Amino acid sequence: MVEVKQNSKAKSKASELSVGEVARRSGIAISALHFYETEGLIKSQRTKSGHRRYGRDVLRRIAVIRVAQSAGLSLQEIARAFAALPDGRTPSARDWAKLSAGWRDLLSERILQMTRLRDDLTGCIGCGCLSLDQCPLRNSEDRLSSEGSGARLLL
């Protein structure tokens, strides 16, 4: 819809990026960008001819996606969090901060679980209790799996 004139490959003043540029700058494959778009994680305008043009904030969005993924969130969870971002305007620092606060707590929780797991592991796999209901390892395992809202692991 929004038509953009592109002056050169350098495109130093264009505020809209092509998919190739976004891929190069973010280190994400074009196919992944397409995929993120179909999953509603990022958006693009199209040129008259159908080529994608991204606003500058897409780079931040992508960065946030990768960070969240490495923290163990699924794309669906990330999309859900993104849904809380403002619709019309570009998200502000405060918007992102709100988002990250939630994830921080989630991470803290998962770190706690893993720590518990590790500590149990220290004394427990070698002991005889693993197959018994009393074993702390098996119980913390239960804690983990019963909390999962879908994905298996710490997802």
Add this chain to the structure above:
Amino acid sequence: MVEVKQNSKAKSKASELSVGEVARRSGIAISALHFYETEGLIKSQRTKSGHRRYGRDVLRRIAVIRVAQSAGLSLQEIARAFAALPDGRTPSARDWAKLSAGWRDLLSERILQMTRLRDDLTGCIGCGCLSLDQCPLRNSEDRLSSEGSGARLLL
């Protein structure tokens, strides 16, 4: 090959378990047990007619599998670790302990990464640096992803 006489459903003295029993006791679906077997994570003898019979240690093996999974290991990684277990005899407590020691270190490493990630997240998503190379978040992200020997997350 090993033929086993089964006296009743109670089967209190049988040292070999049927797949249904293992499923019931471990809480793992039969289909998952089959799957674990095809992946080399557990083994079974067969009765003359082809039904599976498991040794008692299978329950511990399964417990270890679930724990390792909840720690974020893939079945392949678990299988690799299991490959180090003794071939002929039932693994001893010491064998399991050795195995768990490796995983414990791995867990510690991942806990460290997540902690770093969380701490960076605290100050960083809301700040302006996320799209820059200097951002600690993006760098710790790199640390994470460059270490991955396959799976994306903490896997």
Add this chain to the structure above:
DNA sequence: GCTTGACCTCAACCATGCTTGAGGTTTTAC
């Protein structure tokens, strides 16, 4: 004006970790 590279869509495929179902045998219980 035409080649080249960047882009488009859509369908198929890969790995992981299973589940489901079809179609058939075995074991158990009455």
Add this chain to the structure above:
DNA sequence: GTAAAACCTCAAGCATGGTTGAGGTCAAGC
């Protein structure tokens, strides 16, 4: 001796997170 429950195999399917390739269009440089 027969019905039901438990088991078997093999193929297909599901979700996640993408990649790969075919077949075609668009844009830029010479």
